[in-house]
Amino acid sequence: MTSPRDIDIEIVVCVPTFRRPDWLARTLDSLIAQSCRRPFAVVVAENDAVEQQGADVAGEYFAAGHLRGLTVVERRQGNCHAINAAFGAALTAFPAARYVLMIDDDEWAEPGWLEAMVSTAERTGAGIVGGPVMPQIARGGSPALAQHPAFRPAFDISGPVPRIYGSGNCLIARTTFERLGLPAFDVAYNFLGGGDTDFFVRAQRAGIPFQWVQEAVIRETVPLARTTMRWLATRGLRIGAINHRIELKHADGGTERIAIAAKSLGVLAVSVVRGLRLLVETRQPKIALHPLLVAFGRCLAAAGIEPQQYRAAAPK
Numbered sequence: 001m002t003s004p005r006d007i008d009i010e011i012v013v014c015v016p017t018f019r020r021p022d023w024l025a026r027t028l029d030s031l032i033a034q035s036c037r038r039p040f041a042v043v044v045a046e047n048d049a050v051e052q053q054g055a056d057v058a059g060e061y062f063a064a065g066h067l068r069g070l071t072v073v074e075r076r077q078g079n080c081h082a083i084n085a086a087f088g089a090a091l092t093a094f095p096a097a098r099y100v101l102m103i104d105d106d107e108w109a110e111p112g113w114l115e116a117m118v119s120t121a122e123r124t125g126a127g128i129v130g131g132p133v134m135p136q137i138a139r140g141g142s143p144a145l146a147q148h149p150a151f152r153p154a155f156d157i158s159g160p161v162p163r164i165y166g167s168g169n170c171l172i173a174r175t176t177f178e179r180l181g182l183p184a185f186d187v188a189y190n191f192l193g194g195g196d197t198d199f200f201v202r203a204q205r206a207g208i209p210f211q212w213v214q215e216a217v218i219r220e221t222v223p224l225a226r227t228t229m230r231w232l233a234t235r236g237l238r239i240g241a242i243n244h245r246i247e248l249k250h251a252d253g254g255t256e257r258i259a260i261a262a263k264s265l266g267v268l269a270v271s272v273v274r275g276l277r278l279l280v281e282t283r284q285p286k287i288a289l290h291p292l293l294v295a296f297g298r299c300l301a302a303a304g305i306e307p308q309q310y311r312a313a314a315p316k
Helices: 021-032 053-063 079-093 113-124 143-147 174-180 195-205 229-249 254-282 290-302
Strands: 011-017 041-046 069-073 099-103 107-109 128-130 133-137 159-161 169-173 210-212 218-222
Touching: 011 021, 011 053, 011 079, 011 113, 021 041, 021 053, 021 107, 041 053, 041 079, 053 069, 069 079, 079 099, 079 174, 079 195, 099 107, 099 113, 099 174, 113 128, 113 169, 113 210, 133 143, 169 174, 174 195, 195 210, 195 229, 229 254, 229 290, 254 290
Parallel strands: 011 041, 011 099, 041 069, 128 210, 133 218
Antiparallel strands: 099 169, 107 218, 128 169, 159 210
């Protein structure tokens, strides 16, 4: 429940969480350390309705007064369901909120992150602001993988950008939600992923301005399991499938669908050249294979085959 002192809060940070209580604690600690000059609230969206370990962790932080905010439990499994629950709670429980930000439960923010994001939105009037998520490769993994397209930020210079590609470090103005409607993320992307990309594509098509803030740094844990060829291959296939599905979603008629099919074949051909160039430049087969995997993922999606990387097994 929101207290009277929270009614005027204009900034809310959303943290979806699923079975990572220790990492969530680190995320929340990084929010406590923010140098932001204005009050803000935190909404934690727990997506494990059975164990609710994340909700327990967040509850301790709120009860101790370390952070203002609340926890919501989203019983429907899926990252889009959890994120939509967080956004909905933020906009409803904090009616004066002008800016809603998001950080994942495997990430932590540098102290100046929140102020940099909000001040940029205020200064530019952008409806969506993004910043870099810098990978921290676990010990034993190759540091060169920090340059893998699955981890490397899309931009490296602050300023206006056509759109951003992920929600792990983003600010969305209330006015953007009002224009695009709620729920924000299409739950058809729950287990494939890409609900955030689809949302940003819709925002771009609606003419909503985007900004990038290179100084607003978030860091993410990259465990060894995410540096294996199997995980990276699934990630590449998934990116291709997401791109294909989004393009089909916004296709206007049969002619555009035919053009999308032709594009998939063209991307597959070009990916061979891109892969060879990356192999020469990086000498990292895991990086060089990424364009081919993305292209192949598009083709598999056209045949109705999509990876379900975010579908979790039932808890033991």
